[in-house]
Amino acid sequence: MAATKIVFLILPHGGLLDIAGASQVFFEAKEYGVDLQIEYCSFEKSLSTSANLPLGKIGSYQSQKFKKGDYLFIGSSAEVKILFKLKPEQALLNWIKDAYNNGVNICCICNGAFLLAQTGLLDGRNCTTHWKSTGKLKEKYPKANVQENILFTEDNRIYTSAGASSAIDIALHILSKLKDENFSYKVSRELVIYNRRSGSQVQQSIFLEYRNHMHAGIHHVQDWLQENLHKKSTLESLGEIACMSSRNLTRIFKRESGITINQYLSMLRKERIKQLLMNPDITRKEIARLCGLESERQLIRLLHK
Numbered sequence: 034m035a036a037t038k039i040v041f042l043i044l045p046h047g048g049l050l051d052i053a054g055a056s057q058v059f060f061e062a063k064e065y066g067v068d069l070q071i072e073y074c075s076f077e078k079s080l081s082t083s084a085n086l087p088l089g090k091i092g093s094y095q096s097q098k099f100k101k102g103d104y105l106f107i108g109s110s111a112e113v114k115i116l117f118k119l120k121p122e123q124a125l126l127n128w129i130k131d132a133y134n135n136g137v138n139i140c141c142i143c144n145g146a147f148l149l150a151q152t153g154l155l156d157g158r159n160c161t162t163h164w165k166s167t168g169k170l171k172e173k174y175p176k177a178n179v180q181e182n183i184l185f186t187e188d189n190r191i192y193t194s195a196g197a198s199s200a201i202d203i204a205l206h207i208l209s210k211l212k213d214e215n216f217s218y219k220v221s222r223e224l225v226i227y228n229r230r231s232g233s234q235v236q237q238s239i240f241l242e243y244r245n246h247m248h249a250g251i252h253h254v255q256d257w258l259q260e261n262l263h264k265k266s267t268l269e270s271l272g273e274i275a276c277m278s279s280r281n282l283t284r285i286f287k288r289e290s291g292i293t294i295n296q297y298l299s300m301l302r303k304e305r306i307k308q309l310l311m312n313p314d315i316t317r318k319e320i321a322r323l324c325g326l327e328s329e330r331q332l333i334r335l336l337h338k
Contacts, residue, residue, distance in 0.1 A: 036068040037211065038103040042094060043075045044145065046111035051142045051200045055106060058204035061220045067212060072097065076125050094128060101136030104207065105129070109143035109163075109196055126152045133190065140203060143196025150174040159186045160193040201226065213308070214240040215259055222252070239300040243290040250275035251289045254282070258298055262305055262325050268294070302326065303335060 209217035268279035
């Protein structure tokens with residue numbers, strides 16, 4: 034099966050963090066073995082970022098070929114006034130629309146939503162942009178259902194984000210759809226992001242919560258529990274992972290995360306059970322085993338707790 038392609042359409046005077054943050058998420062995912070192909074394109078022959086960093090020669094968007102399930106990221110520009118004046122050739126707008134109609138997912142970073150709005154693909158859809166520009170987006174494109182005070186939106190394969198650091202949030206969210214929440218959290222840890230944020234339509238996951246601390250030993254224990262739910266553990270063995278006594282582990286885990294180890298483990302199991310129950314090919318007995326439980330009865334009791 035061919036790799037999933039992640040293509041970034043870079044706009045004139047694009048935000049450096051917007052593109053760099055999102056693309057780094059997918060680069061780290063590749064390092065973990067996800068089959069991704071990351072590429073960049075533009076409709077300009079030469080580009081520099083909003084911080085005046087020259088980008089050199091970037092290939093034309095016209096050379097890009099997509100398949101169903103690929104992703105097209107539309108970058109941001111330094112100022113909205115540039116996008117107001119931007120009158121892209123109809124071929125570019127058709128290219129974006131054709132990509133979407135052929136099953137490509139479209140993701141706008143920050144005020145890249147203004148370019149996507151010109152295609153009509155935001156008409157009747159939930160969307161957002163940088164908080165300074167939501168009013169202007171509403172005014173210029175009244176058919177778009179512009180949302181305020183949220184980090185990102187997802188509506189029928191079209192994603193929009195508030196920009197800057199939220200580009201990382203939406204990239205991690207997309208990665209969780211390509212793989213799963215636990216894998217997405219592995220990548221966020223690689224980027225030293227221990228407090229992932231979600232858009233308004235995405236509920237928090239236990240894989241994301243109770244990690245907003247910087248204690249390396251407790252992170253190691255949380256990592257081990259997430260990745261080894263099927264294995265039995267003791268306070269002594271977890272203490273070895275954290276490089277501390279079992280007594281200290283109990284105390285420090287509660288101090289750093291706000292909950293006990295048993296509470297955290299139960300929440301992890303409930304989340305994994307809910308994910309596995311969506312697969313009709315796995316029996317409840319097998320789900321119980323994969324989650325470190327001794328019987329289906331334990332599984333039912335945990336879900337009802």
